[in-house]
Amino acid sequence: MSPESANIDPCCSSSSNMLSVEEAIEYLLSRADIKLESESVGLKQALGRVLAKDQSSPVFVPPADNSAMDGYAVNTKDFASGGDKRLPVTQRIPAGTRGKMLVPGTAARIFTGAPVPDGADAIVMQELTEKDGDCVIVKATPRKGDHIRKSGEDICAGDRILSAGQKLRPQELGLAASVGIGELPVYRKLKIAIFSTGDELVTPGNPLGEGQIYNSNLYTLTGMVQALNCDIIDLGTVPDNLDSTKKVLQEAQASADIIVTSGGVSVGEEDYVKAAIEELGSLDMWRVAMKPGKPLAFGRIGDTPFIGLPGNPVSVFVTFCLFARPYILKCQGANNVLPNRYAVKADFDWHKPGPRREFLRAFVELDNLGNTRASIYSHQGSGVLSSAVWANGIVEISNKKPVNVGDMVSFIPFTEIFA
Secondary structure, three states: OOOOOOOOOOOOOOHHHOEOHHHHHHHHHHOOOOOOOEEEEEHHHOOOOEEOOOEEOOOOEOOOOEEOOOEEEEOHHHHOOOOOEEEEEEEEEOOOOOOOOOOOOOEEEEOOOOEOOOOOOEEEEHHHEEEEOOEEEEOOOOOOOOOEEOOOOOEOOOOEEEOOOOEOOHHHHHHHHHOOOOEEEEEOOOEEEEEEEOOOEEOOOOOOOOOOEEOOHHHHHHHHHHHOOOEEEEEEEEOOOHHHHHHHHHHHHHHOOEEEEEOOOOOOOOOOHHHHHHHHOEEEEEOEOEEOOOOOEEEEEOOEEEEEEOOOHHHHHHHHHHHHHHHHHHHOOOOOOOOOOEEEEEOOOEOOOOOOEEEEEEEEEEOOOOOEEEEEOOOOOOOOOHHHHHOOEEEEEOOOOOEOOOOEEEEEEHHHHOO
16 A cells, blocks of 8 residues: 555654555655666676566577487488398588488498588487497487477577566576677666765774764765665765755765765754755655664655665664665666565564564574574664674564564565565
């Protein structure tokens, strides 16, 4: 159900009317409306990009019937009487060459990938043969079609091999290459401006002063945006005051497709991002019924969308994975934007579930019986970033629903998020 159809105000600050996780995702995806131009790039530059146009094969794969293994090309009519057969070997056909017509009563030495000569209708693997001078003794009766890969068995000319909206992985690039496609039309890279807010933040490599901490969020955000193959506009750390926040937001709006920030979107007196967005543009969504990460903002400055993540390190990580990632993927033109979830057995108790859905850092592994079991990190605080390093995914806990050891829980592997 969408926020509109549920009569929910996405900016409502009442805890009883916070958006559910599903409503927030649906709301964001319904507004992922950036229109990107496309460009053609070589296959070596296409990894991680999103395909802008369907691709069809100009050729058959394989282009001709070919041998699936090293052996001998024969005609099965020569084996009508059964038993071992001694045949003269009249030609040798390596891959990349074309043999001559196979004369009845003869065999051709052939290698994997080589075209099957006319007149042959089976390949006998070399393990079932024995050399005898210029002849071969075939010790098995072949059947028509044995070990022959037929022309077009994989792909026929005109077949669609790739669909618009696919995020290109190594296997898609290899498939395009296999039919002779050297360039692919892809959507241009999104430009994403990122910054963090907080007078207490220090760039790593510098000494800490009294009450200061290192700015981990900027590097977490940088890594996650890079993993989505976007161009980054790094605006660094912004001081905690309204004028500085407004200035950097205006700079980001002028140069970026999307603005993503961490911190400053809660209700504290030193949280200026929310106020700056409301002055410069519109704040269209705020607060989601989840833990960690309740303060999640979405809005626009002019035509530039803004996603404001919370300030706590784990909250930044989790909310980016669940909300910013699918939004960015859809803006890139991708079709599949939501991670798959898997049912696994809990190897933990969770007896005090809160009123908001919780996302726990978890590690899933196989037990001695081959069952997948999820353990959770001992400290699930929103500032404990080491929990995300220890984990290999996130376990989702429904609000107000306790979990006992052995219960089935929903698990999102990090491999689904950072693939």
